[in-house]
Amino acid sequence: MSTDVTAAAPPGGAPGAGPPRRTGGGIAWLLRRPGILACLIWIGLVFVASSVARLFSLGNPLEQDLGNALAGPSAAHPLGTDQLGRDVLDRLLFGGWETLLSAWLAVVIAVVLGTALGLLAGYVGGAVDTVTSWVQDILITLPTILVLLAVATVLGNDIWAAMTVLGVLMSATFIRLVRSLTVSVREELYVDAARVSGLSGARILGRHILPNAVGPVFIQGSAALGTAVVVQAGLGFLGLGAPPPYPSWGGMISEAATSISLQPWLLVPSGLMIVLTVLALNLLGDYLRDEMYAARQGRGGATQPSRRQRRAADALAAREVAEPTVDDGSAGAVLRVRDLRVSFPHDDGFVDVVSGVDLHIGAGETVGLVGESGCGKTMTGLSLLGLVPSPGVVSGYIEIDGRRVSTHDGSFAGRRGREVALISQEPMVALDPVFTVGSLMDEVLRGHGYDRAGARTRAAELLELVGIPRIEAVLRSYPHQLSGGMAQRVSIAIALAGEPRLLIADEPTTALDVTVQAEILELLRRLQADLGMALLFITHDLGVVADICTRTVVMYAGEVVEQAPVEDLFDSPRHPYSGALLAATPQVDDDHDPVGIRGVVPPPGRWPEHCRFAGRCSFATDTCRSGPAVLRPAGPDRVHRCVRSEELFDERGDVRPRRQPAPAPVEVSS
Ligand SMILES: Nc1ncnc2c1ncn2[C@@H]1O[C@H](COP(=O)(O)OP(=O)(O)OP(=O)(O)O)[C@@H](O)[C@H]1O
Incomplete structure (x- = not known):
């Protein structure tokens, strides 16, 4: 069992987006996360108990009492005895030390080797990347158990040598993870800035790129530890662990299996110990991944709502707002919004950042949403996509293309990209730097039901629609190889892939120079006329509103202060x-x-x-x-x-x- 954290890894994440942020004190943080706490307690208990038993020679794991063989649990032997009357608890603790330490060894080797090679391959690229990819592919392809059996044949029952080899094999996972993180961060502007300021490659790797990998590597490491424990137990089961009469968890399972008809209980302690320890390690990885993801979404640490805030959030979410009446001119519109509120936790309750917004946009209509910074334009746009970051709460009446949607019942899930789509201010944000334009478009179009050939044809059509020349070359390009205007055209093409009825453009030209701005505005005007979508255009720039919009909605401090034809x-x-x-x-x-x-x-x-x-x-x-x-x-x-x-x-x-x-x-x- 392993946990793939690549999905949770931050493509181009912020510098320093490392392990879950600890806020509000370590103990308080842990107490709010009982799952993580339970896993840590179990792993800590096993490790401390087995270390103390081994280092201080407590118990008698080797002492035989043939008169008391295969006994069940008793006061003298809490977990019973084995075939030779040896105490099962003592043997479990004695064997646990070696199991955990050798698993640690494997993971440390995998992490150090994998991270170093992944950083190098991702940052230097070229031949280094190619050779590292070969090495990684070979390591992944090698059958782990066969390699370990070969090592045991050559070196005998040396569990430390076997786990060293396991560490090298497992490093392939870390090479892949760290390489892809490095590639995505390498092109970030702050890395360019560090290069321009004359920092050496090693310093850039250490200060600006490595911190992005620490969190995902830590989480993958936790899952790898579980895998190493399983492999170690497997080797013990095959008789390649600690040499008899010394115990190992796998060896104890093997011994218990031979007496299963006489004393089935004997399988329980060692089996349960392996299952619970591996489960705790894997769950810990999963929990930490979720925490890291939540922290990146702004949900981690200090922003976790308190119990009182959660109650306030539930009350807000349950707020009933009736459908707009027909006399407000919104009947038949693609977007109908009434009394929209977006609220975020504040002190012991919630505070509105958008309050009481009414809005409608008909097919073929372009509405400009204007106002100074902080007036709530973006939050209004995000609420129409069900994308307001947690712990924000959206309430009110939202209807898109004749159907009511809500953030609280999952009804946005199937509609994003289909009925409503977004073009953002920074096109590169929408384009994952790890993939080519072709594979990004293929992924989106396949999600909209196209087969491979259909997706290829449609991708070319969409790129043509948004005025991209040399379509085949662009499909093969990575986002960083495109100019800003070209990247924005590609992100518009991706937004159009699901033929949305409502397109939300959040300052789509702000990051572009004026001539490209004019081209993108012209493109949006043409697309809107051809496709008849409803377009919500969020901007600071009244000049742009005059240019492209039919109606203007002016927002101030979270509310609409005026709405009129342009x-x-x-x-x-x-x-x-x-x-x-x-x-x-x-x-x-x-x-x-x-x-x-x-x-x-x-x-x-x-x-x-x-x-x-x-x-x-x-x-x-x-x-x-x-x-x-x-x-x-x-x-x-x-x-x-x-x-x-x-x-x-x-x-x-x-x-x-x-x-x-x-x-x-x-x-x-x-
Ligand atoms: N994750 C968040 N948690 C709490 N408050 C937030 C969060 N995101 C935004 N806000 C607050 O919501 C308010 C509205 O922000 P919003 O981004 O919608 O404004 P805007 O009008 O789009 O500004 P800009 O033009 O600068 O993007 C701001 O006061 C902002 O501080």
């Missing part, structure tokens, strides 16, 4: 925040300088009960601070959240507020 919003904003955003946007054909918005968006949990923008709004009066600002209709397909809107914008004759009076001091509630 032209209406740009010509006559109805909320001072929309006006301020427009005034802050540079325009080529305009003689006004952009005016920044003073102050910052208050953080979640510090939003005032009244209008959330009041603290930064030059037009705010006591009326704005007298109670919550609710959404108000302002014409067809138009709403805003400003109590003074009519008064303000009437006074100003529908002219957008290019210059605001000096802003009031920033106000946040305590």
